[in-house]
């Protein structure tokens with residue numbers, strides 16, 4: 001821990017959201033993963049014969065073992081299977097061990113930082129799968145992600161239709177109208193973050209109502225609203241940039257399905273409004289926090305949309321595929337996003353990624369987990385400045401776009417948290433509230 005930063009959120013605090021997640025939500029997610037493997041038994045057999053059946057059994061027994069370790073608060077054990085990040089993970093385990101002063105103290109599920117153990121759990125799921133060839137490329141969360149996409153169809157069609165209409169009139173919009181549209185699509189992308197699947201223990205959490213109509217009603221639930229800063233920054237880039245030069249917006253993606261479409265709609269708008277000229281996306285290398293986007297999810301979703309029999313949805317899919325082909329959209333993978341580290345150490349742990357992010361004019365960090373990593377998932381007072389919680393992480397001007405699902409929030413006005421807590425004790429963890437929290441140029 002760096003001097004001056006508060007303790008990490010942890011399962012030690014009985015009754016806290018961290019505690020309840022480790023006690024209830026994580027075992028539930030593991031049970032669901034086991035069940036998913038079970039249900040694919042025949043598929044594995046058809047594909048790989050007896051070897052497939054054996055692999056399914058092995059993966060299930062590894063996951064059951066993991067669930068047992070967790071539920072009996074066993075020590076956190078090192079990774080054994082060789083993978084690109086195994087050494088970094090095991091070093092981090094040692095680092096966590098070194099933070100424990102007691103003799104022979106070992107990191108344990110309910111004792112160690114929540115961010116660490118929760119990331120560890122998802123990495124262990126991945127280990128169980130890669131230890132079970134030939135089903136070692138199976139994504140236990142894929143079905144849920146696809147289901148989320150299909151269940152949100154109606155709302156997604158409305159969104160695609162809105163985007164396509166907007167594209168035909170965009171030339172005629174004056175600056176204020178353009179700004180209104182920008183704000184609308186930003187808010188849709190914010191509320192899209194309600195739909196993650198780890199909060200609901202992997203149960204469906206899709207968007208069934210037309211989100212565009214809800215934006216106005218939801219405004220009072222935005223606790224920190226720095227949208228104006230984002231507008232000034234990008235509009236200024238647009239006005240001052242030379243002909244052939246670049247305005248680059250980077251989006252650190254969160255969930256696939258509904259949320260991903262809201263992000264891609266925003267990205268599309270940024271280009272056609274010329275607020276940006278290039279968009280870079282970052283996804284996860286392995287299945288993560290149930291609903292997070294991997295490259296497979298990203299490609300799958302665009303492919304699905306392209307093949308849709310709805311005219312405007314299919315147009316979006318085709319346009320987006322083209323944006324990728326033309327290099328206006330760039331997708332990046334990096335193992336750092338599925339490590340347990342706080343972002344303030346990114347420049348040391350993943351200097352190449354930090355350097356990549358430095359090329360952006362603006363970075364949007366989608367979702368709650370990114371916010372936890374931005375702030376270190378620590379017990380900050382709600383009123384400390386965002387920049388202080390970032391502890392030196394500043395590759396470029398950045399903004400967190402997140403609905404609140406964890407007990408960490410900084411940069412609030414004095415009294416704001418108290419007022420919320422008085423009427424709603426769970427205001428930090430239900431996803432009902434959201435923020436656009438910006439950290440501008442240094």
Ligand SMILES: O=P(O)(O)OC[C@H]1O[C@](O)(CO)[C@@H](O)[C@@H]1O
Nearest residue numbers: 021196198199367368369405406
């Ligand atoms: O998809 P998001 O917005 O990052 O949310 C993932 C969230 O899942 C939870 O860990 C619940 O387990 C949240 O508290 C967490 O931060």
Ligand SMILES: [Mn+2]
Nearest residue numbers: 196254255289
């Ligand atoms: Mn997520």
